Every structure is written in C-alpha cells, then in structure tokens.
Amino acid sequence: MQTVTVLGATGSIGCSTLDVIARHPDLFRVFAITGNSQVERLIEQAAACSPRYIVLADDSRYEEAVSLAKQHGVNAQILCGGDALEEVSSAPEVDTVMAAIVGAAGLLPTLAAVKAGKRVLLANKEALVMSGALLIDAANQSGASILPIDSEHNAIFQCLPDDFQYGNLAHSGISKILLTGSGGPFRDRSLSTFNEITVEQACTHPNWSMGQKITVDSATMMNKGLEFIEACWLFGTKASDIEVVIHPQSVIHSMVQYVDGSIISQMGNPDMRTPIAYGLAYPHRIDSGVAPVDFNTIGDFSFTSPCFERYPNLKLAIDACIDGQAATTRLNAANEVAVAAFLAKKIRFTDIARVNAETLDKMEPITVSSLQQILEQDSSARDMAMQVIRGLSAC
Ligand code: NDP
Ligand code: MG
Secondary structure (H helix, E strand, C coil), X not given: CEEEEEECCCCHHHHHHHHHHHCCCCCEEEEEEEECCCHHHHHHHHHHHCCCEEEECCHHHHHHHHHHHHHCXXXXXXXXXXXXXXXXXXXXXXXXXXXXXXXXXXXXXXXXXXXXXXXXXXXXXXXXXXXXXXXXHHHHHHCCEEEECCHHHHHHHHHCCXXXXXXXXXXXXXXXXXXXXXXXXXXXXXXXXXXXXXXXXHCCCCCCCCCHHHHHHHHHCHHHHHHHHHHHHHHCCCHHHEEEEECCCCCEEEEEEECCCCEEEEECCCCCHHHHHHHXXXXXXXCCCCCCCCCCCCCCCCCECCCCCCCHHHHHHHHHHHHCHHHHHHHHHHHHHHHHHHHCCCCCHHHHHHHHHHHHHHCCCCCCCCHHHHHHHHHHHHHHHHHHHHHHHHC
C-alpha cells in the first residue's frame, strides 16, 4: 500500500491521477490533495478519496472550503499556504508525491518532496526547467527517485535499457533520443495568419485534453522546448543527443535510437493515465482505464521536422538549454508571464515568442546555482517580461 500526496489535484493531471488511484484501492491511499482556485472541485475530490489533509495554496478561500467540507461531510484537516504544500509533500507518512502544480509555483513543494527522499512523479516540467541541477542533486543526496510523467519522458524511460547510466548514452549503445510532438493546432496553418490566432483556437489541442497553460505551450511548441530541457535533466543528456520529431497522430510518445540501427518506441492512446499508472506502480503494470490503440482504425503515421519560423519558441528553448540554467529559468518565467498575458487577451499569439526573446536579450548573462539565485532570476525575468509587454501595448 503506497501513501500518496497529489499536488495540483484539481488540474488535468491531478484528476487523472485520482482516477487511476480510485481503480486500485488495494494499492494506494491518498494522504493529501492540493488545489488553488477550484475549491469546490477540491472538496468533492476529498469526499471521494478521503485524504487526511486538504491544502489550499490560496488562504483567502479557507472559510469557503471549511463550509463546503461541512456540507459534503468531509473530515480532512484543511491547511493553507506554501508551507502547508511543502509539509504534505515531505511528511514521513508519504511514499509518493505526484508533482502536478502548473508552473514555477510547483517548484518549492516538489523540491521538498525530493529532499525528503520520496518517489516523485514529475509532471511539473517547469520545476525542472527552472532548477534542473538543484532537483537532480537533491535527489542524489536524499535517494529520492524522480519518475517522469510527461508522456514523452515516460516513453523514453520505458524504452531505456535496464543498464542505463545517467548521462552515459554510449554505455547502453544509445545514439539519440527522438522526442516526438504533435505540432499542435497550427501545424498546417498559414504563417501569414498567425497574428489572428485567438485564445479559443490556441486552447484547443487536436489530440490531448490538458490545462490551459500547457495547451498554449503546445500551440507555440514551447512545450516541446521545455520538454527538450526536461529530457536533458532527467536523462543527463546533451542538447545534441536529442532530436525533435513532429508526429501529428500522438500515438508514438517518443523513441530511443540505438547504434545498431534499432529504434524502440512506446505507443499508446493520448491519455495521461497511461504514464501516470506506470509511474504509480513502477516497476509493475496496472490497469489505467486507457483503451489500447486499435491498429485497424488508427490510419497512417506521419513524421516531419519542426520549422523554427513557425515555432520560434522551440528554438529559443533549445538555445537556452545550451546556454545554461540562468537562461532556462528566465525563459520559463518570461513564458509564464507571456502566456498569462495572451490568455488575458493583452498580447497577440505571436507576441509570446517576442516577449520571451526580448526578455532573454535584455538580461545580462550570469551563472546561477543556489535556490535563492534561481528564485531571483525567476522574479527579475517576470519583471522584465512585464516591461516588454507594456512596451508592446504602447506601440
Ligand atoms: P492544470 O492547469 O489543469 O492544473 C494545475 C494545477 O495546479 C491545479 O490543481 C491548480 O489549482 C494548481 N495551481 C495553479 N496555480 C497554483 C499556485 N499558484 N499554487 C498552487 N497550486 C496551483 O494543469 P495540468 O494538469 O495540465 O498540468 C500540470 C503540470 O503537468 C504542468 O506543469 C504541465 O506542464 C504538466 N503536464 C501536463 C500534462 C497534461 O496532459 N495536462 C502532460 C504533461 C505534463 P486550481 O485548479 O485549483 O486553481
Ligand atoms: Mg509532454
């Protein structure tokens, strides 16, 4: 029986995680669930999975949560704020933490789980993009295992051999990691109309149902850029070891290429419950509720390479990955600000990459290593991105 904390329970990954857990009451018990704005959903989830703790990131909703909990007959203790998120991530009773808060807000609770030596199921890619070395070093020190939940990295993890050594592809005869992506909803759209892309269009992914931020990141392919950086940290690879391949059907979730010409891929329907179930039960396999791919109806698979003119954010992320930690922390921060401004209809779709590029250009190169330096860079890049956005609005 594993005891699990689900950070970001009210989100897309959080809901899928609770769905898989509910299928296996003999294997998993929920210790804590956390949310931010969706208080009603959080309390309904608590009524269904009976956690010991409910944590609200935002303490202004505490009274509402208490009253809803009473109505639903929920007895869990309700806690609020960042310290409480870290406490339920590192509590001694907890074996496994699903890190599914979106964005930089997930870093501190994820780091707390890693430092406490938990099995960390990492969906929150932004945490790793912001502070890769810090999380990997902390895991090495505490003995925590970080299991990738992002479908591509989970696929790569499944295609690696048992003798894989972190950062040593040659040892296992691996020549390349092929990171696949659908190309998003604007793969075939005329570039001359990109200025007219609406929030509604960018928030509709052709294959996956996900939270708003990652859906916009998928449309700009910043998501693949963040995943490129994520892959480097998770597997210890160099940027030159990874190739991005567009595969519009999203059935192949990524591949590992070996020196003998073999390529091993992981396939499945685009449903995050598959990687979540793999992470929860690893090294075993459990039912996830996902139907297998039906090869009689699936049709053709196709592959192309990404065009950086269409996806400038992907290029920015690959360059930042080569540049180092300060650049990836800043890019992640700028992108969060830019995507929020786009969703609030303050900037155009094409401005997202502009804000990201200008933010990076306007900041002096530096080296960062400590958590404090990373948080400082995150904060200054957010300020810079806001300044760039104000400049755009003034034009
Ligand atoms: P959602 O937007 O659906 O959910 C985000 C979760 O984070 C919600 O529980 C939300 O609470 C919570 N949250 C938001 N802001 C804060 C904050 N400031 N403090 C604490 N909690 C907060 O996102 P997804 O589930 O789609 O994605 C979660 C993470 O997983 C992201 O990092 C994403 O990149 C990654 N991921 C997602 C995939 C997917 O298929 N969805 C696939 C691969 C990776 P509330 O809703 O109550 O406001
Ligand atoms: Mg992914």
